[in-house]
Amino acid sequence: xxxxxxxxxxxxxxxxxxxxxxxxxxxxxxxxxxxxxxxxxxxxxxxxxxxxxxxxxxxxxxxxxxxxxxxxxxxxxxxxxxxxxxxxxxxxxxxxxxxxxxxxxxxxxx
Amino acid sequence: xxxxxxxxxxxxxxxxxxxxxxxxxxxxxxxxxxxxxxxxxxxxxxxxxxxxxxxxxxxxxxxxxxxxxxxxxxxxxxxxxxxxxxxxxxxxxxxxxxxxxxxxxxxxxxxxxxx
Numbered sequence: 001x002x003x004x005x006x007x008x009x010x011x012x013x014x015x016x017x018x019x020x021x022x023x024x025x026x027x028x029x030x031x032x033x034x035x036x037x038x039x040x041x042x043x044x045x046x047x048x049x050x051x052x053x054x055x056x057x058x059x060x061x062x063x064x065x066x067x068x069x070x071x072x073x074x075x076x077x078x079x080x081x082x083x084x085x086x087x088x089x090x091x092x093x094x095x096x097x098x099x100x101x102x103x104x105x106x107x108x109x110x
Numbered sequence: 111x112x113x114x115x116x117x118x119x120x121x122x123x124x125x126x127x128x129x130x131x132x133x134x135x136x137x138x139x140x141x142x143x144x145x146x147x148x149x150x151x152x153x154x155x156x157x158x159x160x161x162x163x164x165x166x167x168x169x170x171x172x173x174x175x176x177x178x179x180x181x182x183x184x185x186x187x188x189x190x191x192x193x194x195x196x197x198x199x200x201x202x203x204x205x206x207x208x209x210x211x212x213x214x215x216x217x218x219x220x221x222x223x224x225x
Contacts, residue, residue, distance in 0.1 A: 032212045043202055043216040044153070046111075051211065088152060092212045095166070096141055100153045 004091050006101035015110045019076040023089030023101055026070070032092040033065055033072045037085045038103065044088055048074060079108045112137050112205050114217035122223045123193055130189045131220045133203035138183035141206035143214065144176070148199045159186040159203075193224045 003026040013019045021035075032051045036044035050056045050063040050072070062075040072091075076083055089101040113136040123129050133142065142159040157165040157178055165178035180186040190197050200221050204214040 034213060043200075043219045046213055046215060049211055049213050095158060096206050096212050097143070097155055097158065098153075098212075098214055099155075102152045 004089055004099050004101035006087075006089050006104050008102055008104060010105040010107050012107045012109060013079050015079060015081060015108055017079050017108075019079045019083065019106055019108070021074040021076075021087050021089075021104050021106065023072045023074075024070055025072070025089075025091045025099075027091065027093065027099075028067075028070065030091045030093070033063070034090040034092075034098065035061075035063060035072075035074045036088040036090060036100075038088060039085045076106075079106075081108050081110045084108045111207065111215045112139060114203065114205060114215060116203060116217040116220050118220060119218065120221040120223075122225060125194050125224055127193055128189055128191045129193065129222060130187050131201050131203075131222075133186045133188070133217055135184045135205055139205040139208070140183070142180060142186045143204045143206075144178060144186070144188045145202045145204060145216075146199045147202060147219075153202065156188070156201075159188075190222065193222075195224045198222055198224045 005024045035048040037047050038044045048063040050065045056063045060077045064073045086103040088103045090098040115134045117132045144156040145153045155168050156171045157167040159178050159180040161180045177189045200219045202219045203217045207213045
């Protein structure tokens with residue numbers, strides 16, 4: 001059973017701080033890793049993907065991947081109240097399918 | 111990314127009835143998927159909708175309960191059959207990007223409540 005684990009939170013950070021979201025996965029064969037943001041009542045929105053070890057930066061977001069440790073993280077710098085949402089980690093599986101973690105609720109306090 | 115629409119956006123149904131959800135994409139896509147998101151839960155893949163052939167179902171999901179059609183490369187339907195209150199969920203279709211990184215983009219979802 002391929003699994004993706006996330007801390008459900010909620011993770012509370014003050015406005016302007018760095019939010020750090022973490023994810024571990026069980027399938028060593030996974031090649032692509034995704035972070036989706038889901039606002040309450042909305043569908044998931046892709047915000048980052050990463051497939052090479054190391055860091056990938058896009059604006060205020062940085063995705064980090066460590067395949068040896070089977071660990072993916074998402075850093076959000078200068079957190080804003082509008083970043084408050086559930087963040088879903090997803091890992092590719094065979095047949096182009098994605099396996100999702102349970103999601104981490106992020107709350108940014110102004 | 112592709113623009114994806116779903117109909118209906120929400121519905122309230124009686125137990126024992128069936129509902130068909132439509133997913134329309136504004137461009138041809140190779141792969142389409144159907145997910146379920148139960149209240150407070152993450153996304154669970156129901157099946158991969160294959161164009162011109164039977165859908166590929168994940169463990170725990172069967173064709174009799176969730177028949178899927180995909181008549182062309184821009185359209186798919188998911189039917190939730192003989193519904194019970196346990197089927198109350200958000201149903202989402204997604205499409206595989208043509209960018210080669212296996213990213214998926216989601217439609218707006220259909221919120222189903224079964225009484």
